[in-house]
Structure formats: structure tokens, C-alpha cells
Amino acid sequence: MYIEQAYKGFHEGWRYVVGIMIIFLGWQVVGMLPLVGTLIVKSIGTGSMPGDITGMSALLGTNLFLFLMLLSFAFGLLATLLTAKLVHRQKIIHLTTSRKKVDWKRISFAFFLWAIISIVMVGADIVFSPEDYIFNFKLEPFLYLLVIGALLIPVQTSCEEYLMRGYLMQGIGIMVKNRWLPLLITSLIFGLLHLGNPEVEKLGYGIMVYYIGTGLFLGILTLMDEGLELSLGFHAANNLTTALLVTADWTAFQTDSLYRDISQPELxxxxxxxxxxxxPTLLYIFSKKYGWKNWKERLLGNIHIEKSIN
Structure with a gap:
């Protein structure tokens, strides 16, 4: 069982407190230094430094800002993996999956399934609502975006998955000795992490239903499939297609994408x-493909205490 993989390392409560502090420092302090430093240098002579995504993107250029913003997640991912390895003496495979090795076919299936669905949905909306979009393609900036996105967006989404559905899901699970509470808590935290997104300001707090619901969906994937593989693939496809296909002046990802959404934002x-x-449809597809059973036990059941192998 996936949450029980935490027992294959040191799992005292204080280690998780220390671990969260290390991850926060690595991600939000050390990881942000390149972006903040570049903003300071670029702001010299202007008299002010922008504090919002639109302003920072305008000052640095969309691709440079995206690169520096995503770079912070590389530090966050590294901090998460090192915390598991050094603080908990937990093998990375045990933070990733309950299987003996990472199932790359699962990651690929989830990635391409959601990428195809996303492309079809965006394409259909462009066809049926052409007045809401303008063609934004510029070859050189798009190629830079493609390279940055392909290299760093999977790092960004992996950071969030290893932290939310991995480290915190396992840690909270073995502390409360059940599955439903870590599922709910990590979903809420995942949603709250997006409170600073421009979408919340434009659309209101109703958009939190989407963010928390997405966190819940990814958590269900993890618990039902006993590993992070499906959530890793889905999340990477979601953010990469978003960055490459459509951008808007009021979204977190402001990129040199193929199209720009010029419609009036509304919930x-x-x-x-x-x-x-x-x-729910995707959960049904995954359940049939991978033969998921015992939904109640996997989502609501108790954690079976195991003796640490260390």
C-alpha cells in the first residue's frame, strides 16, 4: 500500500516538521533567489520592482520569467527528494510508488491521454468561439517556450506531486492512521497554494472549486493506483498543454503560446x-485499465502499522 511506504524510512513526527522547513527554504527562499535577483537588476533605473505576474513578465520577457519561475520548483523538488533521502532515510522509489520500480508506462499513458483530450477541447473551443482567440504564434519565442516547457514544466509538476501526494500524503497518513484525512488535507493545501494566482483575482474564490477538485482527483489517482505515476503524467500534460496552447493576460502562465485568449474572464x-x-470519467477509464478494486478500503480505510525496515 502506498501510504505505508513511509514506514520503510524513519517517520517520527519531528522529522516531518524539519522536512517541511527544509523544503520551504529550498523552494521558496533559495529557489526564488535567481528570479528576485534578476528582477532587482532589471529594475535598476526604473524606480520600482513589479510584484505581480503580469508586471514581472513584462519586465523580464515571458520566456525568461517563465524559466526563472519554474527554476524555483527544481530547487523545491531537489529539497523534497533530499529530505526523504537524508532526513527520513527513505528510498525515492518508496516515495514514488508501492511497486518495485517506477511504472513509466503509467506515466506515459496518463500524459498522452490528458494531452490529447486537452488539445481536442482547446481546438474545439477555438473553432466554435473564434472571436475569443487571436493567433499568437511567433516561431523563435515559441521554440524557446517549447524547450523551457519540455524541460522544466515536468519538474514543476513533479515537485508539487512529490510534495503533496507523496511526502505530505504519506506523512499525514501514518500520523492519523487513515487515508481519507490526508486525501482531504492535501487537496485543500493544493488548492490554497493557488490562492495567489491571477485567476483567483479575476474569477473570484469560486475558482477554488477547480483547484481543490483537481487536488482531490490527483489524490484519488495516487491512492487507488498505489503510486504517483498517473498523477505525475496527468499533471505534466495539463500544465504543458496549457503553457503551449493558450495564454491570457490574467493567467498564471503568461507565455508565447500558439493562441491568446482575449475573452472577458468569467466564472x-x-x-x-x-x-x-x-x-470522474477519467477515474472510470483508469479504473478499467488498471483493474482498481476495493475503492472504500483504498480511499477511506485505516493505515496498517508496519515496523520500519531501518
């Missing part, structure tokens, strides 16, 4: 359909 059913329709 509509398109925000809730993924949570209410698409995610």
Missing part, C-alpha cells in the same frame, strides 16, 4: 465541468 460552467464530469 462559468467550464470551471466546474472538469471536476463534475471529466475527472
Amino acid at each position: 462559468g460552467w467550464d470551471v466546474f465541468i472538469p471536476v463534475l464530469v471529466i475527472y
